Amino acid sequence: xxxxxxxxxxAVGIWNAFTYPPDGGYDAAEHLAxxxxxxxxxxxxxxxxxxxxxxxxxVAGAATKVGEALGLxxxxxxxxxxxxxxxxxxxxxxxxxxxxVFPGRPxxxxxxxxxxxxxxxxxKTAAMFHPQTLALFVSTAALTFAAWMIxxxxxxxxxxLGLAALLGxxxxxxxxxxxxxxxxLTAFVVxxxxxxxxxxxxxxxxxxxxxxxxxLPLPWYVHLQRSTGSSIFGRSGTSxxxxxxxxxxxYVSPGLPDVxxxxxxxxxxxxxxxVVYTETWGxxxxxxxxxxxxxxxxxxxxxxxxxxxxxxxxLTAVAFAGWFALVALTLRRLRTRAELxxxxxxxxxxxxxxxxxxxxxPTPDGDxxxxxxxxxxxxxxxxxxxxxxDAVAARNRTAGIVLGAxxxxxxxxxxxxxxx
Amino acid sequence: xxxxxxxxxxxxxxxKGGAAAVALLVVVMLVGWGIYSAVDEDMDQFELMVRCxxxxxxxGHTEPSGDLVAATADLGALATIVETNPVTIAxxxxxxxxxxxxxxxxxxGGDLTGRLEVRSTSVYLWERPAxxxxxxxxxxxxx
Numbered sequence: 057x058x059x060x061x062x063x064x065x066x067a068v069g070i071w072n073a074f075t076y077p078p079d080g081g082y083d084a085a086e087h088l089a090x091x092x093x094x095x096x097x098x099x100x101x102x103x104x105x106x107x108x109x110x111x112x113x114x115v116a117g118a119a120t121k122v123g124e125a126l127g128l129x130x131x132x133x134x135x136x137x138x139x140x141x142x143x144x145x146x147x148x149x150x151x152x153x154x155x156x157v158f159p160g161r162p163x164x165x166x167x168x169x170x171x172x173x174x175x176x177x178x179x180k181t182a183a184m185f186h187p188q189t190l191a192l193f194v195s196t197a198a199l200t201f202a203a204w205m206i207x208x209x210x211x212x213x214x215x216x217l218g219l220a221a222l223l224g225x226x227x228x229x230x231x232x233x234x235x236x237x238x239x240x241l242t243a244f245v246v247x248x249x250x251x252x253x254x255x256x257x258x259x260x261x262x263x264x265x266x267x268x269x270x271x272l273p274l275p276w277y278v279h280l281q282r283s284t285g286s287s288i289f290g291r292s293g294t295s296x297x298x299x300x301x302x303x304x305x306x307y308v309s310p311g312l313p314d315v316x317x318x319x320x321x322x323x324x325x326x327x328x329x330x331v332v333y334t335e336t337w338g339x340x341x342x343x344x345x346x347x348x349x350x351x352x353x354x355x356x357x358x359x360x361x362x363x364x365x366x367x368x369x370x371l372t373a374v375a376f377a378g379w380f381a382l383v384a385l386t387l388r389r390l391r392t393r394a395e396l397x398x399x400x401x402x403x404x405x406x407x408x409x410x411x412x413x414x415x416x417x418p419t420p421d422g423d424x425x426x427x428x429x430x431x432x433x434x435x436x437x438x439x440x441x442x443x444x445x446d447a448v449a450a451r452n453r454t455a456g457i458v459l460g461a462x463x464x465x466x467x468x469x470x471x472x473x474x475x476x
Numbered sequence: 477x478x479x480x481x482x483x484x485x486x487x488x489x490x491x492k493g494g495a496a497a498v499a500l501l502v503v504v505m506l507v508g509w510g511i512y513s514a515v516d517e518d519m520d521q522f523e524l525m526v527r528c529x530x531x532x533x534x535x536g537h538t539e540p541s542g543d544l545v546a547a548t549a550d551l552g553a554l555a556t557i558v559e560t561n562p563v564t565i566a567x568x569x570x571x572x573x574x575x576x577x578x579x580x581x582x583x584x585g586g587d588l589t590g591r592l593e594v595r596s597t598s599v600y601l602w603e604r605p606a607x608x609x610x611x612x613x614x615x616x617x618x619x
Contacts (some may be wrong), residue, residue, distance in 0.1 A: 144586065160480040190575035296531060303524050306513060310505050323596065325618065371500050417530070419616075447491040450484040 058151055065147050065173045069140030072183035075215050075257040076476040077360050078132035080127040082343060082426065088132060088185055091117040099186075101277070107290025109276050111229035112187030112328055132185055143182035147172055149193070150435045153200045154442065157395055163449050167227070167460070168442030171371065172434060174467035177336045179474035180344050181428045186426045191230035195432040198222040202240045206395040211257040220265040224272025230404060231288055232432055235405035237269060238396055239425025243397040250391040301418040305439045307411075319365045320346070320355055328425055334361075335427025337368030337470060343472070364473050367466035371441070374463065378440025379403050381447075400437045407434035522552040522567045522595065528617035529556060533575075540564045545580045549599065551575070558610045563604040565614065574599050 079085060086104030093101045095112055097119030116135035119452050123131030150172055154165040165470055172178060178431050182189045195396055205211060223240060225235030244262050281287040294301065312331025318333040334340040339347075340363045346353040378466025379400070386396040410429045417424050445463065448467060488547040512614040537556040540546040546553035549566035550573060556563060574597045581592055581601055590605030598618050602610070 080539070160478075161484070300527065300531070305512065308505075308508060310509050311508075312509070322615075325596075373502075376501070377491065377494035377498045380497040381487070381490040384490045384493055388490075443487065444491050444494065447484060447487050450481070451488055 058096070058169065059161070061166070061169045061173050062144060062147055062151075064471075065143045066140070067178075068179055068471065069143050069182050070137065071433075072179060072474075072476040073136035073140045074133055076136065076183035077349065078130050078136060080343065081181075081186045082428070084185050084385050085115070087116075087187070091120060091132075091135070091185075095121060100429075101284075104450075107280065107284065108187060108230065109228045109273070111225065112190045113352050114334075115190060116185065116187075116412040135185055136183060139182045139186070139189040141186070142189045143178060146178075146193045146196045146435070149200045150438060153203055153435065154397045154439060156200070156203045157399065157439065158239060158443070158446075161446055163456075164439075164440075164442040167445035167463075168438040169466055170464065171375065171438040173333045173436075174471040174474075175192075175434055176338070176344075176474040177427045177431060177469055178434055179471075180339075180430055183476055184343075186428070187230050188431050189231075191233055192431045192434070194222060194226040194238040195233055198226060198236050198240055199402070199435065202243060203214075203395045203398055204244060209254060211254070211261060213261070216261040216265050217268075220268035221272070222404035223265070223269035227273035228276060230428060232406075232409065234288070235402065235409050236432060239398050239401035241266065241403060242401055243394055246390055246397050250394060271378065289416070289418065294418060296418065298415070299360065301415055315418055317362060318358060318367045319361045319386055320358070322354060326425065328414065331425045332410070332427055332430065333368065333372065334431075335425075336430075338364035338473070339370075341426070344435075344476075360473065363469060367469045370463060371466050371470065374444050375437045375441040378442070378444040379437065381443055382436075382440050402433040402436035403430075403440075404432035508616045525565070525567065525617050527556065527597070528544075529554075533613055533617060540566075545577060545584065546601075549577050551595065558613045559607070561606060561610050563606070563610075563614070566599045568597045568599070568603075570571075572595055573597070 057350055081087075083105060087108075090105045090108065090110075091099055091113040093099050094113045100110060113148060115138060115338065116132075119135040119138045120131045123134030126134070145189055147169060150169060151165060154161075154168050158164050177234065178192075181192075198219065201215070201222060202310070205215050219240070223237045225231075238374060241262075244258055248258050248262065251258075278285040280290045284290045284292075286292055306327050309327040309330065311324055311327045311333075315330040315333060318324055319338050320331075320341065324334065324340070325328055331340050339345045340349070342350070342353070344356045345351070360463060382396060383400045386393065386400045389396070410425065412423045413429065445456070448459050500531070508539055526537065527538060535556045535558065536553040538555050540555040541563055543553070546564050546566040549563075549568045551567040551569055552565060553566040556565070565576075566577050568577060571594075576595050577599045578592060578594045581599070582588060583602075588601070590600045593600045593602075593606070593611070595615065598614075600606070600611075600614055
């Protein structure tokens with residue numbers, strides 16, 4: 057089953073890489089210009105996506121060069137192909153993570169992988185010329201590696217070095233990698249506090265890792281601080297008073313009924329949770345199934361988005377139930393299951409981090425609330441999802457089959473939407 | 477019973493709790509939003525639009541003088557200029573009311589294709605047919 061799901065993800069990812077237009081994703085023109093400038097002139101542009109670290113653009117620029125050498129009509133598609141392969145690599149890491157944290161539980165593993173493969177947010181982002189998929193891959197690698205160290209109690213110097221390299225490299229791809237850094241750091245602090253027998257090897261090395269993971273991306277932060285005055289965001293925040301940045305409904309509105317009946321920016325006003333939801337399962341901003349250069353937002357297109365909002369509901373509910381269960385499990389078993397801290401913190405950090413960014417840089421059209429900002433949390437959501445399906449199946453086989461069939465049907469609909 | 481089976485069984489209460497938490501969250505969300513909508517939303521909408529046009533788009537505005545139709549919008553109306561194209565915006569408390577405002581405009585103005593638009597509870601009447609960027613400016617400030 058693992059292989060089938062991975063092959064399915066690879067097939068859709070590769071298809072999308074050669075179908076979705078290179079200039080079709082979020083801020084694609086800026087990302088393409090950045091990669092071109094970096095590879096051809098060795099310079100970081102002073103405009104466009106200048107605030108993004110250069111990690112992805114080095115990889116994407118090199119891939120584009122290979123695409124040119126191969127004579128591709130759109131050489132940038134080689135970079136999109138790299139993103140597709142990174143999505144498959146992330147799925148493989150998710151399997152490893154599932155085996156480490158929940159060994160001997162194939163139903164959990166398959167369910168988690170199924171959630172990941174069917175989540176349109178993953179496939180949409182992987183299809184684009186965009187740095188977030190690389191950030192997802194590096195983040196998941198760091199989480200998996202940290203989980204391996206905690207579960208196996210492997211605190212060798214080379215393991216610490218590898219972890220520091222991953223945490224530092226992530227910050228050279230996208231600033232959201234700081235969340236992963238925080239989650240990993242917190243997990244090891246928990247080990248430090250709750251496991252006296254591990255205190256010595258972890259305490260000594262953790263300080264070194266902390267320094268190394270900060271020093272590695274430091275040149276980039278210094279560059280941003282010098283050029284923009286803001287070392288992490290590369291942009292100063294708004295001076296608008298906090299209460300005027302968003303209406304109260306932005307924070308609390310479930311967006312009903314439009315989040316179901318008209319799940320797109322033409323009708324649904326920018327509200328935090330509805331935008332994140334419709335971005336995850338559908339196409340709020342019009343970068344996938346409708347919008348400039350794509351079909352008009354006809355009734356038929358709207359109906360398809362409605363279907364996405366409907367099938368996304370049970371998948372989201374189960375993922376949330378799993379996350380809540382993970383939080384409770386983590387709190388009750390901190391000493392014996394410290395690795396669970398990694399999984400519980402990622403979704404929380406994603407929600408709070410995205411909310412903070414939106415409040416720091418408000419725009420009336422909600423352009424600062426994008427689903428892909430939360431992409432690095434998808435593996436943790438997926439494992440929470442798998443935990444619920446596995447627990448139900450263990451409790452009652454028939455209930456497990458019914459639930460599994462319902463979720464699989466929803467997942468199949470969602471996956472079909474994610475085929476470009 | 478194997479270790480794995482024992483672990484799965486021990487996790488069941490947590491999964492049940494997680495499902496209950498989701499159900500509770502949904503109920504709280506719906507009730508909270510219901511109360512918030514009833515108490516606050518309608519009065520906020522016009523004020524938020526005005527603030528957005530001023531703060532985010534840098535647009536000044538006046539009262540739509542002599543526009544008796546705009547005056548019938550129960551939440552308020554204003555006149556402004558977007559990229560040299562004057563526009564009157566009338567905001568109502570419901571989509572039905574907004575549609576009635578638009579019908580009144582059509583009754584006195586005839587064919588207003590390209591100039592008149594109803595978006596949710598807001599009605600826009602442009603002096604000239606609006607360009608996509610002009611329309612987007614107002615969309616950005618429609619709450």
